[in-house]
Amino acid sequence: MTELEKGPQGARRGRGARERILSASQQLFPDQGINCTGVDQLCAVAEVSKRTLYQHFTGKDELIAEYLRRFDPDIMPGVFDRADLSPRERLLAVFDIHSSLCPFLRTSVELQDPGHAARILARDHKLAFARRLTEAAREAGATDPERLGEQLALLLDGASVRSRVLDADTFATAAAIASILVDNAIPTA
Amino acid sequence: MTELEKGPQGARRGRGARERILSASQQLFPDQGINCTGVDQLCAVAEVSKRTLYQHFTGKDELIAEYLRRFDPDIMPGVFDRADLSPRERLLAVFDIHSSLCPFLRTSVELQDPGHAARILARDHKLAFARRLTEAAREAGATDPERLGEQLALLLDGASVRSRVLDADTFATAAAIASILVDNAIPTA
């Protein structure tokens, strides 16, 4: 009766194999990296046969792309639309997320082919994210919202990759910079 | 039989194999990544037999570490010691280097083991680099040199990794931020 999710291959009554595979990807890729995670291990964790995986995805490359696509819709869920915060606070709230290495950055570094679908997705994601920051900056009354958005995006990526190499929390530093930038970019602040 | 001597091996520059291996590493690792560069290809480019490589290095891991160690001594050659620049200009001159993805960042992302010698080296390098920035900030008269040094280091790493994913020059953005930070950190500016 309830029509479940529709797969490209017509998984009409899918037993959830596709979901389990994606779930396993989201569990293994961030921890072990993409290149260091084999298809066999992916199947083992997902409790899925290898054959099933290749019925849902043409190959590992497509799986990686779909794995990234899952992150896209919920960019920073509940940050940009918090009504309890002032526009300025909303700009800085992004830095409260003490995250690990951003999956899009990791993918862009690990994959070599610049034309790989996943790297295109990563690029699009970063552009979209900067756009959302720009939008928030405009609402906050920044004189040059686009510039401020790009600046804040760079701070986030810097903190993300730097936390990886230093094994320390670098988001506080980024937040401090962001605070200065916001103050400088918004008149009557 | 005194047949021809197996090709033009007579003029082989027998010595200096280690140097050629390291040179090949510096040529291949940045372009193809570390995990995607095999030992065989490394040997081919270095014009070195596989046996020779393993006589100079215990394994690929040690080669990676030594490859990184080569970058260490010449951090930003001729930037921190330019007498023709004011201390403030010296702080900002670092951002004129429109570099590609920092090898230390790339290594930290590609290698999974946090205890890998190369990742320790990368961490040490980043700490040392921030220290040099801190020193330069102190000479420039910053009120909190350590803080400014860490901030500038984060900006550089952010620009580096962001240039990778966006395939664009992001160092101008970082330089603009740096200029603001420096102005804010140095009194009587």
Next chain:
DNA sequence: AGCTAAGTACACCGATCGGTACCGATTGGG
């Protein structure tokens, strides 16, 4: 000369990679 260290060439190893073929069990819809 003659010895030794360094380098080369090439075959080889076990492990793992991404990906495929086949087969039997399960399951839902007509």
Next chain:
DNA sequence: CCCAATCGGTACCGATCGGTGTACTTAGCT
């Protein structure tokens, strides 16, 4: 009830990975 599609298990494929063993050739130094 039967058909067709999905799924799991498993063995398998060729390629490549990092790393080794062996035998031969060279360069440098007394």
